[in-house]
Amino acid sequence: MFESLAHGFAVALSPSNLLFAVVGVVLGTVVGVLPGIGPPTTVALLLPLTSGVDVTAAVIMLAGIFYGAMYGGSTTSILVNLPGEAASVVTTYDGYQMAQQGRAGGALAIAAIGSFVAGTLGVIGLTFLSPALSELALRFGPPEYFGLTLLGLTLVASLATGSMLRGLLMAALGLWLGMIGLDPVQGTQRFTFGILELSDGIDLVPITMGLFGVGEILYNLRQAQEMPTVRRAVIDWSRSLREVIQSRWAILRGSLVGFFVGILPGGGAIISSLLAYAMEKRLARDPSRFGHGAPEGVAAPESANNAAATTSMIPMMLLGVPGNATTALILAAFLIHGVRPGPFLLRDHPDVFWGVVASMYIGNVLLIVLNLPLVGVFIQLLRVPYRYLAVLIALLTMIGAYSINNSIFDVWLMLLFGGLGYVCRVLRFDVGPLIIAFVLGPMVELSLRQSLIMSRGDIGILFARPAATAFVLAAVGLLAGQMVSSSLRYFGGLRRAQVG
Amino acid sequence: MGTTWSQEAFPTKPVELVIPFAAGGSHDLHARVIAGFAQQYLGQPLVVLLKPGGGGAIASQFVVKGRGDGYTLLFGSNGPNTILPQVQDVGYKMREFTPVCMINYSPPLLFVGANAPWKTLPEFIEFSKANPGKVNFAHTGIWGAAHFPMLIVENKTGAKVNFVPFDGGGPALLAVASGNADASFGFAAQLLPFVQAGRVRVLGVAAPERIETVRDVPTFRELGVDVTFTLWRTILAPSTTPLPRVRTLRQACAKIVQDPSFRALIRQLGEPLIYMDGPGFLTFWRNEWDDIARALAAIRR
Amino acid sequence: MIGVAAGVLGAGLALSRNLQSLREDPQQPGRRKLLSAGVLLGGYVLGLDRLGFVPATFVFILVWLRVVERSPWRETTLVAVAATAAMYGIFVRWLAIPLPAGFLAP
Numbered sequence: 001m002f003e004s005l006a007h008g009f010a011v012a013l014s015p016s017n018l019l020f021a022v023v024g025v026v027l028g029t030v031v032g033v034l035p036g037i038g039p040p041t042t043v044a045l046l047l048p049l050t051s052g053v054d055v056t057a058a059v060i061m062l063a064g065i066f067y068g069a070m071y072g073g074s075t076t077s078i079l080v081n082l083p084g085e086a087a088s089v090v091t092t093y094d095g096y097q098m099a100q101q102g103r104a105g106g107a108l109a110i111a112a113i114g115s116f117v118a119g120t121l122g123v124i125g126l127t128f129l130s131p132a133l134s135e136l137a138l139r140f141g142p143p144e145y146f147g148l149t150l151l152g153l154t155l156v157a158s159l160a161t162g163s164m165l166r167g168l169l170m171a172a173l174g175l176w177l178g179m180i181g182l183d184p185v186q187g188t189q190r191f192t193f194g195i196l197e198l199s200d201g202i203d204l205v206p207i208t209m210g211l212f213g214v215g216e217i218l219y220n221l222r223q224a225q226e227m228p229t230v231r232r233a234v235i236d237w238s239r240s241l242r243e244v245i246q247s248r249w250a251i252l253r254g255s256l257v258g259f260f261v262g263i264l265p266g267g268g269a270i271i272s273s274l275l276a277y278a279m280e281k282r283l284a285r286d287p288s289r290f291g292h293g294a295p296e297g298v299a300a301p302e303s304a305n306n307a308a309a310t311t312s313m314i315p316m317m318l319l320g321v322p323g324n325a326t327t328a329l330i331l332a333a334f335l336i337h338g339v340r341p342g343p344f345l346l347r348d349h350p351d352v353f354w355g356v357v358a359s360m361y362i363g364n365v366l367l368i369v370l371n372l373p374l375v376g377v378f379i380q381l382l383r384v385p386y387r388y389l390a391v392l393i394a395l396l397t398m399i400g401a402y403s404i405n406n407s408i409f410d411v412w413l414m415l416l417f418g419g420l421g422y423v424c425r426v427l428r429f430d431v432g433p434l435i436i437a438f439v440l441g442p443m444v445e446l447s448l449r450q451s452l453i454m455s456r457g458d459i460g461i462l463f464a465r466p467a468a469t470a471f472v473l474a475a476v477g478l479l480a481g482q483m484v485s486s487s488l489r490y491f492g493g494l495r496r497a498q499v500g
Numbered sequence: 501m502g503t504t505w506s507q508e509a510f511p512t513k514p515v516e517l518v519i520p521f522a523a524g525g526s527h528d529l530h531a532r533v534i535a536g537f538a539q540q541y542l543g544q545p546l547v548v549l550l551k552p553g554g555g556g557a558i559a560s561q562f563v564v565k566g567r568g569d570g571y572t573l574l575f576g577s578n579g580p581n582t583i584l585p586q587v588q589d590v591g592y593k594m595r596e597f598t599p600v601c602m603i604n605y606s607p608p609l610l611f612v613g614a615n616a617p618w619k620t621l622p623e624f625i626e627f628s629k630a631n632p633g634k635v636n637f638a639h640t641g642i643w644g645a646a647h648f649p650m651l652i653v654e655n656k657t658g659a660k661v662n663f664v665p666f667d668g669g670g671p672a673l674l675a676v677a678s679g680n681a682d683a684s685f686g687f688a689a690q691l692l693p694f695v696q697a698g699r700v701r702v703l704g705v706a707a708p709e710r711i712e713t714v715r716d717v718p719t720f721r722e723l724g725v726d727v728t729f730t731l732w733r734t735i736l737a738p739s740t741t742p743l744p745r746v747r748t749l750r751q752a753c754a755k756i757v758q759d760p761s762f763r764a765l766i767r768q769l770g771e772p773l774i775y776m777d778g779p780g781f782l783t784f785w786r787n788e789w790d791d792i793a794r795a796l797a798a799i800r801r
Numbered sequence: 802m803i804g805v806a807a808g809v810l811g812a813g814l815a816l817s818r819n820l821q822s823l824r825e826d827p828q829q830p831g832r833r834k835l836l837s838a839g840v841l842l843g844g845y846v847l848g849l850d851r852l853g854f855v856p857a858t859f860v861f862i863l864v865w866l867r868v869v870e871r872s873p874w875r876e877t878t879l880v881a882v883a884a885t886a887a888m889y890g891i892f893v894r895w896l897a898i899p900l901p902a903g904f905l906a907p
Contacts (some may be wrong), residue, residue, distance in 0.1 A: 044523040044550075048532055141680035142664075184665045187642025196554040196561070196590075214842070221834040221869065265671055320693055321670035325523075332524035335689075336532065338768035342693035387872065388880060391865045394838075395858065395884075398845060399892060399900070406551055406899055407558075411846045418842070422835075446667070453664045454636050454680070549899055 005127055008354025012362055017057050021359045024061035025366050028068020029374075032084050035076055035393065036209050036400010039069045039085075040325035047333055055337035056352050060359040062330045067119055067309045067360070070269065071367050074111040074302050075378055078104055082213045082393060086204050087269030087305040089435055090277045092212065094290060094297025101293050105379050109240040110247060110295050111302040112371040118255035118303035119364040122310030125259055126357055131346075133311065134318040137263045142450035143462050145266070147471025149443040152271055154475045154482075155278035156433050156440075164486075167433045170424070174437030177202060184446045185453070197409040205404050206414035207438060209397040211431045214414065215421015217390045222422070247299035250280045254303030262308030265315055265323035270439055272308040273301030310360060317341045317353060510745050511544040516572045517735065518549045518563050520556030520580045526689070526771070530603060530733050531575050533765045534756060541759075542752040555641075556580020557590040564596045568740030570749065573600065576736045578729070582785070582792050583643050594789055597736040598746055601753035602776040602784075604766070605732035607707035608645050608685035609717060611700045613676050616683070621704040621723045624683065628659035637661035638672035638684035646672060646685040648795075649706045649729040655798050657725060676700055687731070688714050689770035712772045730788070734781055750778045837868050854893065854900040859885040 011017060031042045043062050050058035073085030078095035091111065098107035125133070156171050180191040181201030192198040244251075254276035261272040280300040281290045290297045312323045313330075320342030322328035334341050345353050381389075401414040424431050455461035463469045517535070521527045531548045538546030551559040556579055563574040574581075574597070585593045610621065618624040628635050639647040647663065654660055664681055666672040669690055675681035677699045688711065694700045705717045706729045720727045735753060737746055756762055757775045766773055776784060841864060848857035862881040866872040872880075893900060 040523070047523075048535070048548075051532070051536070138674055138678045141675065141678065182642075196557055199554050200552075218835055218838060221838050222831040265674070266667065319674065320690060321674055322524075328522075329524040332529055335529060335769055340689070340693060340770065342690075343697035343699070344693050387866070391862055391880075392884060394842065394865075395845075395861065395888065398842070398849075399888070402849070402900065405553060406549065407553070408846060408850055408901075411849070415842050415846065419839075446665070450664055450666070453662060456633070456662065547899075 004350055004354045005358065007351060008356075008358035009361075011056060011351050011355035012060065012358035017060055017355065017359060018362070020053070020057040020061040021064050021363050022366060024064020025068040025071075025363050025370065027061075028065035028070075029072035029367065029370065031065060032069030032072025032088075033075045034396055034400070035082050035084050035213055036205060036397045037403060038205070038326075038400075039066045040329060041400075041403050042069075043326055043329040043333075047329060047336070050333055051336050055334065055339050055349075056355040058333050058337065059330060059352070059356050060363075062333055063313060063356060063360065064363050066313075066326050066330070067306060067363065068367055070119075070302075070306045070309045071112060071115050071371050073305070074115075074298070075108065078107045078111065078298070079378060079382055080389065080393065081216050082397075083208055085269070085305075086208050087273055087308075088301075089208060089212070089270065089432065090273040090301035091298055093277070093432065094292070094294050097291065097293035098295070098298065099382075103236075103293065104382060105375055106236065106240045106243060106295070107298050108375040108378060109237075109372065110243055110298045112368060112375065113244050114247070114251045114254065114299040114303040115306040115371075116364055116368040117251050118258060118306040119310055119367070120361065121252075121255045122259055122262075122307040123357060123360045123364065126310060126314060126360070130314055130318055133263050133314050136260075137265065137315045137319065137321075137323075140264050140467075141465075142447045142454060143465060143468035144471065145264070146444060146447035146451055146462060147468045147475065148261075148264075149271070149440050149447060151471050151475040151478070152275055152278075153437065153440045153444055154478045155275065156436050166429045170429055170431065171433040171437035174434035175441040177207070177434070178438045178441035179445075184442075185449050197407065201442070202413060202438075203404055203410060204435075204439065206401045206410050207417050208435060209401055210414040210417025210419075211421035211424070211435065213393055213397040213421075214418025215425055215431070217394055218418060218422040219425040220386070220390065222426070243295040244299075247296045250276075250296035250299040251303045253279060253283075254300040255307040258304035258307030258309075259311050261304075262311035263314055263323070265321060266443065268312055268324050269305035269308040270436075272304035274436055276300040276304035313356075313360075317345055317356070318343065510570060510748050511542065513571065514545045514547045515542065515570070515749075516547050516549050517575050518551050518559045518572065519575050520552065520559035520577070521550075522552040523550055526606065526687075526769075527575055527577065527733060529769055530766070530771070533762065533769070534603065534735075536765070537756045537759055537762050538752070541755045542749070554590075555584050557584060557588075561591055563736070564592045564738055566738060568738040570737060570741045570745035572738070573749070574736040574738075576732075576734050578732055578788065578792075579644065581736070582788055583648060586789075586792060586796055587643055594785065596739055598739045598741060599778045599781040599785065600735040600737055600746060600749045601757070601778055602732055602734040602774070602781045603757065604772050604774040605707075605730040606687050606689075606771060607705050607711060607728065607730055608649055609688060609691060609705045609714065610683065610685055610703045610720075611676060611691055611695070612683045612703060613679055614699050614701060615679065616701065618703065619701070621718070621720065621725070624703055625653070625657050625659045625725065628654075628661050629657065632660035633662045635661040635683060636664050636681045638666050638675045638681035639663050640666055640668055640672050640684075645687075645729060645731055649685055649727055651799050652727045652729075652795050653720075653725060655795065656727065673700070685729075692770065713770060728791075732781075734776075734785075746778070753777075834869050838865070841865055841869065850901050855885060855889055858888055 031037050031039060042065055069085055070087065073083060073088035074091045074095060076082045076084040077088040077091040078099050081092050081096040083089045083092055095107045180198055182199055183190050189199055257276045258272035261275060262268060277297060277300050280296050281287050312327055316322040316327035316331050320340065322331045331341055339349055339352060397414060398411050401411045402408065404410055421431060451461050462472055517531055519527050519531055535546040535548050551562055560574055560580050563572055566572040584590055612618055618627060637650055641647065650661065666675060669686055672684045673686055673690060673694065676684050677694055691700065695702055702717050704720050704723055705711060705714060706720050706727050708728050710719055754777060763773055841861060845857055845861045859881055862884050863877055866877040866880060
């Protein structure tokens with residue numbers, strides 16, 4: 001295996017492949033920073049151009065765009081509270097807070113370093129564990145998905161910073177929004193009001209761009225004060241270093257979560273970043289730091305989404321089954337070149353596989369080399385008067401929303417959510433739970449119904465297998481624990497009131 | 501009006517081919533291959549425009565409502581253009597379109613897990629008849645390529661399976677390969693590696709005749725079950741397009757499918773070459789429309 | 802179903818709170834900015850289809866900077882031209898996104 005990897009490096013380091021890697025990661029970072037335009041759109045656009053190029057080079061570039069975007073996505077999350085990538089939603093919680101406290105540079109640095117460590121660990125895991133991992137992906141069935149997504153959903157409650165009621169209301173709204181579209185089992189239209197464009201459900205991008213981007217802009221306009229342009233354009237590197245060391249466990253655990261969740265088709269970056277963040281918050285000695293600028297709160301999700309992006313290449317390459325939109329398109333790139341990913345990729349085209357893997361190592365190095373100095377550049381961006389940033393962000397989000405499906409309808413949708421985002425901010429409703437419930441809700445529903453159909457109504461199927469059981473019990477346990485602790489507090493408070 | 505149309509030059513600007521499915525799918529890939537040869541044989545570039553959504557209805561509506569001047573074409577399929585109009589009110593039927601040419605079709609293959617007890621299609625069907633609802637059949641969407649043909653099989657043979665919905669061909673394939681589901685319909689290109697790796701077994705193909713890419717798979721008809729489902733890929737023009745322009749497009753298409761490099765590229769995708777010209781396809785489509793109508797009537801009874 | 806009920810409850814709660822806060826602080830400049838921005842956003846989407854990407858974008862930036870932010874004319878036009886050119890370069894030329902061309906289409 002080491003010879004294969006060594007050979008892969010030889011392939012990846014050839015001047016043209018190296019060039020494509022550079023182009024890919026740079027483009028990916030840019031695309032990740034730009035709100036609304038994501039890796040799927042970019043890869044789709046570049047597909048036709050790659051047909052003239054050799055397959056390894058093409059995939060190297062496209063993969064570079066993919067994980068590069070995970071580096072860039074955190075930038076706008078931190079600087080302007082707008083996730084550049086759906087996966088960077090969780091980064092806004094603590095990242096933007098850190099920026100508000102004048103520590104934007106620190107946040108960006110942690111994001112970059114966490115991403116680097118995670119990406120590298122991810123590739124190392126890929127190197128040694130790919131066959132085993134693809135088996136794992138294979139065996140994950142509806143009961144397991146149900147358990148995992150249910151666990152994620154229960155964690156939403158623990159994420160709510162501020163009033164629990166508001167968080168739950170938002171989550172309820174998110175659940176409802178996730179139901180819009182076709183019923184997965186019966187094919188009937190739900191809440192589409194006869195609008196054809198809604199029959200496939202609402203895409204995540206208009207929601208995140210609207211709620212975060214447009215909503216934030218509208219709110220800031222309403223405030224009418226000149227946004228204080230950040231004067232502190234200096235990075236305290238020694239403090240950042242200390243924070244990285246402080247967050248080392250967050251990075252490691254985040255990487256691990258992203259690593260495994262990323263393999264699952266349909267899993268991926270968002271769920272991993274959410275799980276990683278929630279896990280860190282629960283495990284932290286002082287959970288109240290989260291949501292107010294805790295470095296771990298940036299490190300965990302960023303590591304998770306990078307690890308997830310890396311491992312999500314596996315089911316696509318070794319099973320021929322892509323787990324998300326971007327890998328589906330990279331699969332198409334393979335097909336255009338006559339290479340069919342799947343169980344025989346390693347056998348028939350080992351140099352392609354190992355070349356891509358090796359270039360992922362290289363890509364991560366390139367990205368950290370690129371991004372750390374860029375931190376300084378990005379902070380300068382903050383000095384641009386907010387006036388101009390606002391227009392541009394508004395424009396970019398609209399273009400981005402349009403480009404998902406070449407549909408004006410999506411732009412209208414996004415504006416609608418912009419209005420909702422504005423209202424939420426005015427009323428101090430946290431928008432995060434809505435998005436998470438929106439993503440996870442349909443998955444919970446689908447996997448539950450699939451499981452019950454498979455077992456013909458026997459709920460025991462959810463507990464028939466070890467992994468599924470573990471997840472479901474964890475979710476139930478969490479919920480129960482939550483209820484117990486809050487009722488203890490409530491009754492404790494009552495008792496104190498009585499006594500005092 | 502007549503003579504002026506036939507004498508004027510067409511096309512004089514790029515032609516749009518609208519795809520009713522998402523990026524990276526088989527229609528997208530075929531369209532890109534075609535686009536690579538369009539300039540040579542049509543004189544103008546072919547621009548691929550993706551308009552997914554509504555099961556293909558959005559793209560179809562877009563083309564039907566367009567100018568009908570020959571510059572906007574639909575790369576249609578049986579899902580959005582034969583089945584969907586008959587199960588839902590989408591604002592178009594067959595007569596809104598004039599076929600230019602069919603590039604090929606992909607029929608679904610019935611496959612089961614490697615550890616499944618059924619080695620032939622008749623065995624599978626017998627089992628499903630004797631044990632109604634016991635077989636977990638993965639499908640990829642109501643009236644979709646993994647659902648509709650199985651409904652027809654049920655209707656014609658009295659077999660009954662338990663339909664389990666999945667998010668797409670990939671997840672359905674993984675489910676069967678891992679034993680989470682018992683059987684499903686899938687397409688050759690994606691299935692073949694799994695078949696060769698010994699993880700799934702193919703029992704039959706729902707096609708009018710054997711397909712060149714899977715020559716040793718018997719058709720359902722041969723095995724006594726008359727079920728076909730052709731996921732065709734046909735370039736359709738709105739019926740308001742002037743006939744001379746349609747003819748120009750048809751001629752270009754006929755030349756493209758003869759080009760050896762084109763044929764090689766399509767084969768590289770793992771797909772067959774089953775060309776039908778405009779009028780020929782129209783007959784085919786009419787028959788298919790009636791077949792589907794009958795099947796739907798039988799299923800709904 | 803529970804989700805819908807909760808959503809409706811929440812909306813009701815939100816509305817009543819909102820009406821309260823509106824009464825409490827009638828910040829005039831803020832409200833004007835918000836409304837004009839809202840109108841402009843809607844206008845852009847409508848214009849995008851009819852006018853096409855380049856004209857709509859240019860007008861959008863121009864009007865926004867002028868009306869919403871009250872920027873001086875010179876700055877406004879400069880930024881509008883530069884930004885529109887940049888957007889065109891990045892999105893239409895480089896990334897080749899099929900953006901609506903409006904009546905300027907060939």
